[in-house]
Amino acid sequence: MLKILKTEWLKIRNYPAFWLVMATTALSYPGINLLFWNEYKEITKKELATGKMIKMLLGNPFAFPDTFHTTAFFSSIFVFIPAIVVMLLITNEYTYKTNRQNIIDGWSRNHFILGKFFDVALITLLVTLLYAVIAYIIGMLATESIVSSDIWKEAKYIPLFMLQTFSQLSIAFLIGFLVKKAFIALGVFVFYSVILENAAAGIARQKFHDLGRFLPLEISDRLIPVPAFIGRIDEKGYTEKLASINTHIVYTIILTALVWAVIYLVNKKRDL
């Protein structure tokens, strides 16, 4: 196990695209959250009654404990950035034919897939760590009077964010694994995640009794519902979404397990 990890690390350590994409992630996560936080501050700092009203209505979504929820929601928009590196790591193996060389050199096909599983897990961990640190820092800065017992009240969003990221990166990996070509895989993933699934989910919501909740990315998207301040627009819907988180945890775990089972079976049978 450790040897597989070590080998994967040797592949990643000197891979410029990995560090470039991770640096982009490291900038984009705080970037989007600071952007919305500043926007919030701009709106609520107005001396006029509107500012105070808005503040009263919205509360402070960036203060503890809501910061973990709000930051998770905005950060999750950028999951396609680490997805790029996940797809590159698998498509590189096909481009350079190193997937077959790894087998020739003495790995089993399971070792190869386990190595890639570790890559996805490692990137998920790094991304989750980044999100958690940003959420904590923003919370510290945005909270007027910190009550220590409140800080971690919504920390459940850390494992939820991790599960969502792992699930969505696993889907990105599956696309890269099946398509084998980096640019086509990236195109398919972006087109599907940005356009196709959103359109399908929207149509399903209106016409098919919300069947869209079973779409691959939507399943885990619902682990982190819109933050409370936006959710208040539709209080009933928001409460329902909060209540369905546990169900979606189960769905997400099942879907992710299925994704890796497909990868395992295809890899076991196909010629390299």
Add this chain to the structure above:
Amino acid sequence: MAILKIQQVEKSYGKIKALKGVSFDVPEGSVFGILGPNGSGKTTLLSIILDVLKADKGDYLWFGEPGSPEIRKQIGSLLETPNFYHYLSAVNNLRITQSINERGNEEDIAAVLKKVKLFERRNNRFSTYSLGMKQRLAVGAALLGSPRILVLDEPTNGLDPVGIAEMRELIKELHQQGFTIIMASHLLDEVEKVCTHVAILKTGELVTHGQVDEILVDEDIIEVGAADVHQLAEALASLHGHNKIIKDGQLLHIYYNKGEAKPEQINSFCFKHGITLYHLVHRKKRLEAKFFELTGN
């Protein structure tokens, strides 16, 4: 003892049958050449014994056991093109190879890079290497940590004449050290120079296999030349005891069953017909000739 037993291996790509029940043994300590024209199934066969491709039927046994990762760790292999991470240096690529096959240590990497003359460029990215350098690195990776067996698919691809000669010497040296080497190649001359055993494939079928000497000595060839080759050919038409006569430029090749060729009789036969030979050589059949004969090329 057979280090590798290939038993009735079949493989198809859609409707194309790449291998049609191929079986042979590779003896321990041999240099085993797998020959065949393009599309004969050489690389498919090597890919199957290295578990890159799955055979449709049949089996193969390394040391009497089915192939496994543990066995592949004892095999140094170069299959088709050199497969390395383009963004990594030679050293880092070999570290990955070593991390997987668990053979040797950091000093072995330096030693092998010196052996394939890449030590000076060891920290340069693989993508900056020439074709020959890439091939040398692949050979280096195969040699890393002294494997028990070497499987080399077209090992002289991309090498210059000096590199080819060095590769030939390296294979001979490794053979003397007791390594078993399985190599597929188009270069029949090279195979003849280094291989002890050979298997010839044609459109997925095994045409012949065995020791190179045994395969080549089933016929004797007398090569003759005279000032007027047409007159010589007419005269030799009445010669008895040979199997066939083939014209090759200004020379004629007279084929006999093994041990039946008598150059002195041919010389006196021609002299009686008023022909003076300027060329008379008793040759063993070349692998190239045998290959073309068997594969119908």
